[in-house]
Amino acid sequence: MPLTKDIHLDRQPPDLKAYESGGGYEGLRKALRSMTPAEIVEEVKASNLKGRGGAGFPTGVKWSFMPKDAAGPKYLVANADEMEPGTFKDRFLLEGNPHQLLEGMMIAAYAMQVNVAYVFLRGEYKRAAQTISRAIAELYAAQYLGKDIVGSGYSLEIRLHLSAGRYMCGEETGLLNALEGKRANPRAKPPFPPVSGLWGKPTTVNNVETLCNVPHIISNGATWFKGLSRSKDGGTKLYGASGKVRRPGLWELPMGVTVREILEEHAGGMREGLRFRGLLPGGASTDFLTEEHLDVPMDFTEVQKAGSRMGTGTMIVLDDRTCPVGMLWNLEHFFAQESCGWCTPCWSGLGWIERILNAMEEGRGEPGDIEKLTFQTKFLAPGNTFCALAPGAAEPLQSGLKYFRDDFERHIREKRCPWRSM
Amino acid sequence: MLSPEEQREIEAELPHYPTKQAVSIDAMKIVQKHRGWVSDEALEDIGKFLGMSTSDLDGVATFYNLIFRKPVGRHVVYICDSVSCWIMGATSISDRLTARCGARLGESTADGRFTLLPIVCLGACDHAPVMMVDDDLHLDLEPAKAEDILDRYK
Numbered sequence: 001m002p003l004t005k006d007i008h009l010d011r012q013p014p015d016l017k018a019y020e021s022g023g024g025y026e027g028l029r030k031a032l033r034s035m036t037p038a039e040i041v042e043e044v045k046a047s048n049l050k051g052r053g054g055a056g057f058p059t060g061v062k063w064s065f066m067p068k069d070a071a072g073p074k075y076l077v078a079n080a081d082e083m084e085p086g087t088f089k090d091r092f093l094l095e096g097n098p099h100q101l102l103e104g105m106m107i108a109a110y111a112m113q114v115n116v117a118y119v120f121l122r123g124e125y126k127r128a129a130q131t132i133s134r135a136i137a138e139l140y141a142a143q144y145l146g147k148d149i150v151g152s153g154y155s156l157e158i159r160l161h162l163s164a165g166r167y168m169c170g171e172e173t174g175l176l177n178a179l180e181g182k183r184a185n186p187r188a189k190p191p192f193p194p195v196s197g198l199w200g201k202p203t204t205v206n207n208v209e210t211l212c213n214v215p216h217i218i219s220n221g222a223t224w225f226k227g228l229s230r231s232k233d234g235g236t237k238l239y240g241a242s243g244k245v246r247r248p249g250l251w252e253l254p255m256g257v258t259v260r261e262i263l264e265e266h267a268g269g270m271r272e273g274l275r276f277r278g279l280l281p282g283g284a285s286t287d288f289l290t291e292e293h294l295d296v297p298m299d300f301t302e303v304q305k306a307g308s309r310m311g312t313g314t315m316i317v318l319d320d321r322t323c324p325v326g327m328l329w330n331l332e333h334f335f336a337q338e339s340c341g342w343c344t345p346c347w348s349g350l351g352w353i354e355r356i357l358n359a360m361e362e363g364r365g366e367p368g369d370i371e372k373l374t375f376q377t378k379f380l381a382p383g384n385t386f387c388a389l390a391p392g393a394a395e396p397l398q399s400g401l402k403y404f405r406d407d408f409e410r411h412i413r414e415k416r417c418p419w420r421s422m
Numbered sequence: 423m424l425s426p427e428e429q430r431e432i433e434a435e436l437p438h439y440p441t442k443q444a445v446s447i448d449a450m451k452i453v454q455k456h457r458g459w460v461s462d463e464a465l466e467d468i469g470k471f472l473g474m475s476t477s478d479l480d481g482v483a484t485f486y487n488l489i490f491r492k493p494v495g496r497h498v499v500y501i502c503d504s505v506s507c508w509i510m511g512a513t514s515i516s517d518r519l520t521a522r523c524g525a526r527l528g529e530s531t532a533d534g535r536f537t538l539l540p541i542v543c544l545g546a547c548d549h550a551p552v553m554m555v556d557d558d559l560h561l562d563l564e565p566a567k568a569e570d571i572l573d574r575y576k
Contacts, residue, residue, distance in 0.1 A: 073440075082545050083542055083543060083545075084543070085504035085505045085506065085542065085543040085547075086504070086505055086506045086543065086547050087543065087545065087547070088545040088546055088547045088548060090545070091545040091546070123451075123488045124488070124500070124541065124544055124545075124554060125545070126557040126558075126559075127559075157438075159438045161448075162448075162451070163447070163486075163488075164447050164450075164451060164486035164487070164488040164489050165486045165487035165488040165489075166485065166486055166487060167542060178447070179444065180441065180443065180444050181439075181441070181443040181444040181445060181446035181447055181482065182443070182482060183481060183482055183485040184485065199440055199441065240547070240548060241548070242506035242509075242510075242547035242548055242550055243506060243509050243510070244509065244510070248547070248548035248549070248550070249548045250548060280505075284504070284505055314547070316505055316506055316509070316547070317509075318509070319509075322509050326508075327505060327508070327509065330503070330504070330505050330508040331505055333503075334503075334504055334505070334542060337542075338542065340485075
């Protein structure tokens with residue numbers, strides 16, 4: 001499994017020498033010495049690598065949107081602002097093998113002829129800040145960064161930027177505003193970042209896991225990469241499970257293994273005495289899947305067909321002794337708190353939702369509340385807001401109302417949370 | 423006044439960005455590293471240094487939860503309250519720590535030793551519930567264990 005083979009979190013991550021002795025920077029050398037930027041973009045397109053931040057947009061296609069002959073600077077940003085609740089995959093890659101990310105960034109930057117790149121890292125990831133800044137310093141010392149990299153005539157600067165909190169910074173255009181030293185409100189799209197991004201210049205933002213795949217694609221080719229997968233989406237995927245399963249954890253597996261395989265074989269099924277009720281397949285902003293979906297392959301297309309999204313691929317499992325209404329209150333509290341306040345449906349709607357769910361949990365739910373919540377999920381649907389925060393917040397709620405409706409009704413009828421006395 | 427050291431550290435950031443404003447968040451974090459928080463006076467000094475109005479800079483400061491516009495204790499305790507930790511009992515952790523400290527989330531202890539804050543997902547969900555004290559992540563918490571951990575921070 002390419003992404004995690006050199007990762008052992010109980011030790012220091014591989015330094016430059018150790019990384020190179022394991023074949024590291026061969027992809028970069030190959031790219032710089034024997035491939036044109038256009039050939040790299042084509043190879044990544046052919047690999048069917050899709051964005052691992054959650055949206056699943058084809059990476060090579062995204063890169064091809066960057067103008068080839070624009071005057072002035074262009075930028076690449078590695079989005080290391082992992083803050084989707086229930087997601088813990090990028091931290092593993094950042095702490096475990098920083099050079100893998102940096103090599104991916106260097107190849108991506110060369111393919112798009114970018115000369116300045118940033119790692120946008122959330123401020124709480126202290127260990128990752130150390131591993132990344134050490135690795136960048138090693139690269140400058142070895143003249144792998146700066147001017148005329150390994151005699152290729154190509155120049156690249158990479159800078160680590162430590163953020164200061166807020167979920168909104170993970171949203172592509174919110175991130176750009178944060179990097180410009182502003183509030184992380186989203187921007188209107190179009191124009192999209194490849195046309196007008198950082199400081200109005202062409203910019204591409206890629207997720208950490210996405211970029212970590214790039215050196216392996218260039219070293220081994222698109223056909224090899226597609227062969228790692230059990231689905232049409234290329235490669236492997238870092239899958240995870242949290243909640244009351246026997247063995248919560250993170251595993252690199254072929255793209256397209258089923259939900260059941262992750263839940264039962266890798267996470268060991270539910271803890272003793274607990275039954276499975278449902279799961280969010282890829283972070284807080286994905287729709288619930290239930291028993292009937294356990295044989296769905298975890299890839300971007302199939303999970304969508306089942307009515308959810310694969311998102312980040314790290315699932316949050318709900319058991320039968322945890323209140324689904326309470327879980328949704330927790331989720332919507334998060335989204336309401338993290339709303340940047342820019343669009344009315346989001347700041348106003350999420351506040352309403354949180355208050356209604358809170359009231360239900362405290363025994364103050366009223367007839368009509370379910371209808372109000374249902375209305376709000378439609379009010380927050382895509383197209384009504386600048387960014388995906390509010391539509392993302394609606395996903396667990398709309399599916400929760402569908403699959404756990406009895407639980408909502410019981411809260412209102414009994415005027416209490418039935419789980420609180422358990 | 424910004425200290426010479428603060429000025430040096432902020433200046434070292436400037437060449438990496440095409441505008442001075444881009445450094446505003448870094449600048450506030452640098453000042454906070456030295457003083458624990460960003461006071462009104464500090465905000466004014468940073469604004470002057472970067473050519474930004476104090477109100478513009480405060481607009482940025484108040485957006486980000488890791489920039490403190492009020493004094494904090496010697497140690498900041500960040501208790502994760504996101505969904506995986508919630509399922510695994512995060513509420514029992516924050517209940518125990520707020521009771522022990524005699525301070526609610528968002529407040530500091532009377533002796534100035536701890537500030538307790540909720541924090542969103544810390545990306546360690548397979549070891550939930552978790553908290554961070556200053557720069558250290560603490561995993562697989564139970565209420566008694568969380569309390570013992572606080573004892574280590576004097």
